Amino acid sequence: xxxxxxxxxxxHSGRLTVQPRMGLSSVDEMRQGLLAVRDNALASIxxxxxxxxxxxxxxxxxxxxxxxxxPLNGFPLVAHGADVARSMLDGVQVQHFPVQVRHGSALPQxxxxxxxxxxxxxxxxxxxxxxxxxxxxPLDRSITAWRECCQMLAEHEAKTGKAIHLESFGGCMLxxxxxxxxxxxxxxxxxxxxxxxxxxxxxLSYAQQVxxxxxxxxxxxxxxxxxxxxxxxxxxVVLYTYMGxxxxxxxxxxxxxxxxxxxxAASGAMRLIVKTPxxxxxxxxxxxxxxxxxxxxxxxxxSPRDLAVDQALVDEIGEEALSLIEAVLNLDADLDxxxxxxxxxxxxxVPYCLHDDNANASRAFIDQRGLxxxxxxxxxxxxxxxxxxxxMIDMVDPFAFLGMLKSIERRYDAPYLxxxxxxxxxxxxxA
Amino acid sequence: MLNLIExxxxxxQEYNKKQKKVVLSSISSDSHTWNLIFMQLxxxxxxxxxxxxxxxxxxxxxMAAIHHHEPDFVVISxxxxxAHIDGARLIQKIRTDEMLKDIPVIIGGKLGVxxxxxxxxxxxxxxxxxxxxxxxxxxxxxxxxxxxxxxxYSSHSDLN
Numbered sequence: 001x002x003x004x005x006x007x008x009x010x011x012h013s014g015r016l017t018v019q020p021r022m023g024l025s026s027v028d029e030m031r032q033g034l035l036a037v038r039d040n041a042l043a044s045i046x047x048x049x050x051x052x053x054x055x056x057x058x059x060x061x062x063x064x065x066x067x068x069x070x071p072l073n074g075f076p077l078v079a080h081g082a083d084v085a086r087s088m089l090d091g092v093q094v095q096h097f098p099v100q101v102r103h104g105s106a107l108p109q110x111x112x113x114x115x116x117x118x119x120x121x122x123x124x125x126x127x128x129x130x131x132x133x134x135x136x137x138p139l140d141r142s143i144t145a146w147r148e149c150c151q152m153l154a155e156h157e158a159k160t161g162k163a164i165h166l167e168s169f170g171g172c173m174l175x176x177x178x179x180x181x182x183x184x185x186x187x188x189x190x191x192x193x194x195x196x197x198x199x200x201x202x203x204l205s206y207a208q209q210v211x212x213x214x215x216x217x218x219x220x221x222x223x224x225x226x227x228x229x230x231x232x233x234x235x236x237v238v239l240y241t242y243m244g245x246x247x248x249x250x251x252x253x254x255x256x257x258x259x260x261x262x263x264x265a266a267s268g269a270m271r272l273i274v275k276t277p278x279x280x281x282x283x284x285x286x287x288x289x290x291x292x293x294x295x296x297x298x299x300x301x302x303s304p305r306d307l308a309v310d311q312a313l314v315d316e317i318g319e320e321a322l323s324l325i326e327a328v329l330n331l332d333a334d335l336d337x338x339x340x341x342x343x344x345x346x347x348x349x350v351p352y353c354l355h356d357d358n359a360n361a362s363r364a365f366i367d368q369r370g371l372x373x374x375x376x377x378x379x380x381x382x383x384x385x386x387x388x389x390x391x392m393i394d395m396v397d398p399f400a401f402l403g404m405l406k407s408i409e410r411r412y413d414a415p416y417l418x419x420x421x422x423x424x425x426x427x428x429x430x431a
Numbered sequence: 432m433l434n435l436i437e438x439x440x441x442x443x444q445e446y447n448k449k450q451k452k453v454v455l456s457s458i459s460s461d462s463h464t465w466n467l468i469f470m471q472l473x474x475x476x477x478x479x480x481x482x483x484x485x486x487x488x489x490x491x492x493x494m495a496a497i498h499h500h501e502p503d504f505v506v507i508s509x510x511x512x513x514a515h516i517d518g519a520r521l522i523q524k525i526r527t528d529e530m531l532k533d534i535p536v537i538i539g540g541k542l543g544v545x546x547x548x549x550x551x552x553x554x555x556x557x558x559x560x561x562x563x564x565x566x567x568x569x570x571x572x573x574x575x576x577x578x579x580x581x582x583x584y585s586s587h588s589d590l591n
Contacts, residue, residue, distance in 0.1 A: 052460040052511055056487055061460075065516070071544055073512050104462065134462035135487040174464070245465070282546035283512070354464050354485035398472035405465060 003045070003098040003122040003165035004201050004234050007270050010043040011236070016264055016300040017271040018042055020289035021102060023049030023074030025066065027088050030075050033286045034089075038097045040290060042297050045271070046092070046099035048120070049074045054111065055104045056135065073283060077101065078110045082117035089119060098122060100165070106130050106137035112149040115164075116156050122165035124205075126190035128339060128348075129169035132355045139343055139357040143336050147197050154198025163201040166194050167238055171205035171222070173350045176244025176405065177364050179372050180209065180218035181320030181382070182350065187222060188325055189339060191230050196335050200233045203271065207240040208260045210408060211370050217313035219267035221321055229325070239269040241296075245409045246279040252412035253277035254295060261296040265303035272296055280409070313371075323381045324348065346379035366404050451503040451581075456484040456493050458517035461509045466540060470508050473571075477578060490521045497531055504535040504581055510567070512544035515552040522560040535581055539565030539574060 001009075010017045020037060024030045034046045051074030053062040062076035077085055093099045098121035103111050108125065115123055131142035150166070157163045170187035187204040194202050204226055206219050219237060226235055241260040247253045257274060264272045274292040278284035284292075327347050332338040342348040346359035353360055361378030374384055403410075453474050455467060464486050471481045482500050484493065497505060505525075507518060518538050525531045538561045542552040549566055556564045565574050 052462070052513055055462070056460055058460065061516075070516065073544055133464070133486075136485060176465075282541075283544055352464070352468050354467065354483060356485075396472060396475070398469060398476050401472055402469055405469065 001095050001098070002163060002201070003100065004163075004203075004236070006043075006045065006096070006098050007203075007236055011270040014301075015043045016261065016297055017045055018293040018296050019045045019100070019271060019273045020047050020284075020293060021049050021273060021275075022047050022284075022286065022289055023051060023102075025051065025072040025074070025076065027080060027084060031088050031092060033289075034092045034097075034099065036286050036290055037293070038092065038094075040294070042293050044097075044293050045122075046097055047273075048077070048099060048101050050101065050103040050105075050111065051076050052104075054078055057105070057107055057110065059110070077103075077118075078114050082114045085114065085118035085120075093119070093121070098165075100124065100167070104130055104134055106135055106142040107145045108149055109145055109152075112152050116152060120164065122167065124167035124169055126168045126170055126186075127193060127336075128186055128190060128343075129173065132343075132350055132353050132358050133174045136356065139355075140340050143340060146193070147336060150194055150197030150199045157198075163199075165201045165203065166199045167203040167205060168194065169205055171238075172207040172240055172243050174353060175207060176209065176242075176408075177366075177372065178351055179320075179364050179374055180206075180214060180221070181317050181324060182348070182380075183207070184218060184222045184225060184317070184321040185324035185328070185348070188225050188229050188321070189328060189335075191226065191233065191235065193335055193339065195230060195233055202230075202233055203236050203238045204230075205238045205240060206269070207243045208256075208263060209242075209372050210366055211372065212259060212263060213310050214313055214317075214371050215263055216267050216307060217309050218317050219263070219269055220309050220314055221318045223268060224318070225321060225325070236270040237268070238271040238273065239264045239267070240273045241275040242408055243275075245406045246275060247277075247409045247412040248280040249413045249416035250277040251416040252409070252414075253279060256408065256412045257292055257296055258299045261299035262303045264296075265300050265305050266307035268306060272300075320382050327381045347381065349378040349380055366407055451479045452482070452500060453479045454482045454484065454493070454496050454500055454502040454505045456488045456496070456505070456507055457486050458507060458509045458511075458514055458521060459487060459489050460513045460517055461511040462486045463510045466508045466510050470506060474506070474578075477575065479578075490517075490524050493521060494524060494528060494531065497525070497534065502534075504537065504578075507536065507538040507561075509538070509540040509542070512541055512549075514538060514540060514542040515549075515555060518542070518556055518561070519559040522556070526560040535562045537561065537563045537565070537574075537577070539567070539569075541567050 007017045022033050037044050037046050051072035054076045059078045062079040100122035101115045101120050127143040127146035153164050168187050168190035170190045171183045274296050276284035276288040276292045278288050328338050328342040331341045343357050349359040349362040351362045351364040363375040365375045367373050471483045474481045543549040553564045553566050563577050
């Protein structure tokens, strides 16, 4: 069964497709991890997360680490090679268990060639979302690389009739402190990019941010804009459990995961990529991942579906996202060029992103109502209300900034801590 | 006439008045940047001028930046668990460069992928050539105290 078909069928049967992030260096351990994700009663999809060396194309160092037995932070797909990966999947990847490669690379041609040859069902990323936040590859090189990769998927589909699913990572720019309208605009633009280069089996992501109400409105906007801009594709929304600084207590982490499962239920997101209580401390074990998949599935089953949304927030986010998308599309008839020009001119500008091709003139903050807002949109076509201007915080104070970065950790850990952690006290005193 | 100790003290006071220049960087395989953004604000608050090299900075780029900017010290911040590999390699390159062998270089963050056992890498990285190593279980004040007490390092300093 194809990746998409699995997700849609699961959704129509009233369940949530759940997926871990999981990458182990050795073939045996990776295989055991996948089997553990497969062999339970959940609607789970397998993940092979690649290591940082493979992500930056340094396959030599990955090979050397394999030989020395140094532990890597993921599965070195290219260093192992397609044959080894294919034999690892043999007997693991069955009808009801699609497997996705997650990698984080701006120049992923080697990774795509290997994952296609090895027979994986899906992968993810995008020319913007895997370039700007994660390295120093110039954006135009990433766009060219991703165009080639999309074409590889399209050729594979034309040859074999089998579509490999592609998920945009655009809903997670830097994981936190990027307001929803920009996440949505980048997801939609990457979806359009995939379609322009022959990929029609796709998904759009959205990472849980700081407000349930705002996230719910955002996913409604994302789904609406996907219908409007991506017709002719088969797409669903995948939600990521919070990608920013994570609660350190088991209770806090577990509550945050549960909230993301509720958000999936309320918003109609069909797939959830989970986090574990180990997130703040280290890479999770396979068992911790399974426990999170179980917990998220359980919460989803008992959560209300299609909750009413805050229409004022839908209007605000929708207007901003549409304005961004249209501004980009008007820059050039060639979408690849339009995206590059948009960043060069600051019409798209990811807050706090240090990449040389990002203007880094925009700033975001969390307002007194707990919503993620623009403090400054830089040169993006976004208007800022007066009410927002009154709520600005001191952005150059490191502890005020840290307080914002850690607001979710703080909120979710608070009920489980005897005393507030010291950073919290400092942040409050200085804010 | 001032004795030697007094001279040294005046030198130190002068040095402490001067704005310190810092090169701040990740390691070559680390894509995280929130740590770098916080660290930049933090060092600026301490009065430093910060050159932030950003994510996935190759060893050669770090070295070139140190040569070019001639900072008072270098801070390497990493959270992807590969510091024990990439950090060790980077500092060996820095220490074998005749011009850079004495510059204070500090590393901190999540040093390995073993959680609490990452402490094993503190001594390992210090032995590899870092002047100070801060495991993420520590307190930021110990880092701040270390920075505040850094003494002028180079014999070619303009204070001589």
